[in-house]
Amino acid sequence: xxxxxxxxxxxxxxxxxxxxxxxxxxxxxxxxxxxxxxxxxxxxxxxxxxxxxxxxxxxxxxxxxxxxxxxxxxxxxxxxxxxxxxxxxxxxxxxxxxxxxxxxxxxxxxxxxxxxxxxxxxxxxxxxxxxxxxxxxxxxxxxxxxxxxxxxxxxxxxxxxxxxxxxxxxxxxxxxxxxxxxxxxxxxxxxxxxxxxxxxxxxxxxxxxxxxxxxxxxxxxxxxxxxxxxxxxxxxxxxxxxxxxxxxxxxxxxxxxxxxxxxxxxxxxxxxxxxxxxxxxxxxxxxxxxxxxxxxxxxxxxxxxxxxxxxxxxxxxxxxxxxxxxxxxxxxxxxxxxxxxxxxxxxxxxxxxxxxxxxxxxxxxxx
Numbered sequence: 233x234x235x236x237x238x239x240x241x242x243x244x245x246x247x248x249x250x251x252x253x254x255x256x257x258x259x260x261x262x263x264x265x266x267x268x269x270x271x272x273x274x275x276x277x278x279x280x281x282x283x284x285x286x287x288x289x290x291x292x293x294x295x296x297x298x299x300x301x302x303x304x305x306x307x308x309x310x311x312x313x314x315x316x317x318x319x320x321x322x323x324x325x326x327x328x329x330x331x332x333x334x335x336x337x338x339x340x341x342x343x344x345x346x347x348x349x350x351x352x353x354x355x356x357x358x359x360x361x362x363x364x365x366x367x368x369x370x371x372x373x374x375x376x377x378x379x380x381x382x383x384x385x386x387x388x389x390x391x392x393x394x395x396x397x398x399x400x401x402x403x404x405x406x407x408x409x410x411x412x413x414x415x416x417x418x419x420x421x422x423x424x425x426x427x428x429x430x431x432x433x434x435x436x437x438x439x440x441x442x443x444x445x446x447x448x449x450x451x452x453x454x455x456x457x458x459x460x461x462x463x464x465x466x467x468x469x470x471x472x473x474x475x476x477x478x479x480x481x482x483x484x485x486x487x488x489x490x491x492x493x494x495x496x497x498x499x500x501x502x503x504x505x506x507x508x509x510x511x512x513x514x515x516x517x518x519x520x521x522x523x524x525x526x527x528x529x530x531x532x533x534x535x536x537x538x539x540x541x542x543x544x545x546x547x548x549x550x551x552x553x554x555x556x557x558x559x560x561x562x563x564x565x566x567x568x569x570x571x572x573x574x575x576x577x578x579x580x581x582x583x584x585x586x587x588x589x590x591x592x593x594x595x596x597x598x599x
Contacts (some may be wrong), residue, residue: 270341277337278302280398281330288320294466306334366419373398375424376445377455379406382471382491385447388414393524398434400425426454429479431462444485449476453483460484524586525555525580532575534597542569552583552592 262397282524286293293315301315305327373396376387387410390397397418401407407420425446436442436459452470459468470485472540477488501509515523530536536544546554557564557571558578564571581591
């Protein structure tokens with residue numbers, strides 16, 4: 233099944249940072265303004281010339297003949313003069329002024345029109361070259377579709393984890409605000425995430441995961457379906473309302489998040505157990521210690537397989553704390569020292585980032 237959708241028009245602005253890669257358009261520069269100004273000036277000349285000829289004829293010359301006279305003068309055609317300029321006082325003098333002024337405005341309009349077309353194509357070529365150079369060979373990155381209020385927090389958290397992030401957003405103002413909030417340490421593609429070509433530009437086939445936080449459920453549904461088709465084993469997390477959750481899961485999303493539901497539960501926990509919530513927030517946001525909760529798989533050929541926690545040397549090597557052990561849908565919280573680890577299990581560990589990295593290396597048998 234091939235999915236396609238006509239891209240929606242995007243707000244056009246100049247890139248706020250050199251780090252950002254925007255899908256460009258001729259209208260994103262001063263070329264468009266010059267073209268509009270030149271077109272307006274040309275209309276003024278035609279109107280003024282028509283009015284001038286009408287006044288020279290004292291209202292007796294038809295308006296269409298006056299317009300025709302202006303146009304053949306501006307275009308230097310000079311074919312079949314319909315007004316008796318030779319017998320009209322100041323007729324030829326006025327025509328000379330129309331020629332001089334009109335030719336200048338006409339040339340300016342044509343040059344602006346040429347720049348509008350050629351510079352637009354050139355910008356697209358340069359944009360493609362910059363984007364391909366920046367994204368070429370990129371793999372293991374995360375794609376975030378939508379840089380609104382929800383997407384902004386997702387991007388901030390991913391960047392905090394030192395992840396490579398590609399942001400797809402069709403509104404330049406949202407990207408500009410994103411740069412102010414989290415900096416420019418991400419790759420931004422200005423386009424419609426529901427367009428398969430944009431997902432391909434973001435190298436979705438080589439990404440580690442995708443988050444879609446678009447405002448409409450149908451857009452998130454379409455992105456999930458497209459991404460799942462482009463990469464069947466991709467991990468997809470989607471924002472959704474309560475009504476669209478099941479549909480998004482069937483469409484290909486691995487996890488569906490309802491921000492209203494999460495926010496409501498958080499507010500209730502703040503009322504019921506504020507100290508616990510505060511502790512968890514402090515633990516996650518402790519800048520000095522940089523604590524993280526990570527998942528680490530027990531490798532088949534690693535030193536942890538078929539050993540108890542007491543014999544695993546986890547605390548000795550990393551000093552990380554094992555909070556739980558997962559095996560499929562089975563979960564063991566606060567496992568005892570006699571708990572036997574098996575290949576394929578996943579450890580949920582708490583520790584500083586450096587400690588977690590040492591544990592990861594130990595689980596792989598690297599150290």
